[in-house]
Amino acid sequence: MSLPQIQKAWRATAKGEPSKVLRLDDNVPVPKLNRGEVLIKVQAAALNPVAYKVIMKLIPNFILKKPYIPEHDLAGIVVDANDTEFQDGDEVFGFIPVSAAVKERKGALAQYASISASHIVRRPVNVTPTQAAGIPLAAMTAYQALFDVAHLKPEQHVFINGGSTAVGGFAIQIAKSIGCKVVASASGKNESYVRSLGADEFVDYTTGPLHATLAANPPSQKYHVFLETVGLLETSLYTSSEAYLAPGGIFVSTGPQPKGFDIAGLSRLAWKIFLQPRWLGGTKRTWKLIQVDNKHEDLVKVAEQVADGKIKPLVDSVYNFDDALKAYERIMTGRATGKVVVKVDLETE
Template sequence: MAHIPKVQQTWTVVRQGHPSKALVLNDNVPVPADLESGDVLVKVQAAALNPIGYKLMAFLPNLFAARPFTSENDLSGIIVSSASPDFTPGDRVFGFVDVPLQWKTRQGSLGHYVRMPASRLAPLPSNVSSTQAAGFTMAGLTAYQSLIHQAKLEEGQCIFVNGGSSSVGAFAIQIAKAKGCKVYASASGKNEEFVRGLGADEFVDYTATSLHTHFTKIPPSPKFHIILDAVGVIDPSLYTHSPAYLAPGGIFLSTGPNPTASWRGAKDLVTTVVEAFLRPIWLGGTPRKYEICKVWGIREDLYALRDLIEEGKVKPVVDSVFAFEDTLKAYERLMSNRAKGKVVIRVEPDAE
């Protein structure tokens, strides 16, 4: 049986602010000793960063956040103790600690051990490494559940992924192609080869022209059934002009408007909220459905994602891998908006 220490080292969120101010490396965090029925204790091999992590650090006051808690959600690891029939010690797994669970237990993936429900984990596919698998869950489930559950994706449909080089966008392209759809995707011109390599049939350079202008002049045939905005554009134009290129009954999905910290950003956010949720069609509102992408900890979906990975239909997209002690540098990489795929932290130095 593996030796389990009493304390561990974690990156802990202690205050509101930029990761360099909000995070501290804590050397004295207790390792959970008791498991409830259905729980497992995971020795983390690798973790991955998600934009929601630094956004919540920056924007959510301490009054509304359960600080202090261990940062981040996605992980891969090895079961070292189990109170679940699904796993036994030694099993290699990947999964995530969802945000509500993180706030409740104060645990996250940027530590060496985490206690969590077995339902948030799946067996590691045989064709990927721990560092590759660490970033699958949150971005992969966001793309999968948005397309399958919210948009009711069907074979033969035509979809547009805005932000094809982002983590959610990269998964969305691959999942849609695996389901037999035609995929248009956007990114900067320098990322065209990368996005086409994921399976995109058509590419649009968003730096060369505004997307709503491009698709209004050159609409797809047939019109898109789904638009998935994977970067959270704050300008509502792609949505408000969408009747020109999004089919009646189609859906516009967004990972959530991502405003800049400025008066212009605040104004654009208000405009987007009004146009997407408040203005009725009879007062000039856009006659297309708008929804924010949701992610649920549904075991069957996690296993479905795992199957797509095992079959080689969805491949890992890792931008970079950082050592555990260099986590703040990893956040800088993620926040640069230049990462193509996941930014991963190697928690165990010898993790593959």
């Protein structure tokens, strides 16, 4: 098959909000491949908070040169296997790591994308490309938070703050797949959605401060793992956790996501978590940060659980390629339940 030299791609031309800095360019070179990379004809790409909250809005130009193609998650067809384990025509999914995106200015929001063969796997036949596109980054974050960081064991008790987020939704399913009891929080309107993912119990965080609600109604058996997926800068859930997190239990966070660069808020967070000694009121529980690692063996395990039906895709909404700015408007509301997906190839499912 003869491949084009030029493609359409969304590119960020400056630092700022997606609506102000993203442009659809129909004269972007199709990427050349390095050793170990494959070329994918992108069928669908999914949006991620890190892409617009951190990479697009905060990273300065001297670190990330403009323009660049944004986003990480993708599903598509291999069109140049480049002497890797894959073959042309393989249908795959995976994600481009943040490090590669920043260093090489490449992303998923384009008709063609280059990606390391170790960062993709063959797509299970029981999910469509638009469903698969939203799985890799969020599901691997949840998987590694529970197993690599928290060392979750079968039949333990888990609390997931943000059960309606993509990471939270995948975490519910993964924890349930090994027989854990899962309690999850979200706003009351999302209770049925969170329970449909497998949560045994639900807590509505809008009825009052969540840390106070949990401390006032501690579980009969305290949680072994507390997974915070909302990206809160406020520390009360951690500093109050002795009331509901078992001794030896682990508080895992996906990391604070302040609106803008909140130096005061980040300083308070650092003091409460890293600096305040226990004899000065420090929390007698372990706080850990999950930073997803694009490990091939974990992506394989996630794909196996998808194929087995243990992990179901979480799609909030799907937008056409030309309407990517509307997709960003949706994810930026903070009300998406699951992934916001952009259908790059309009003929794909």
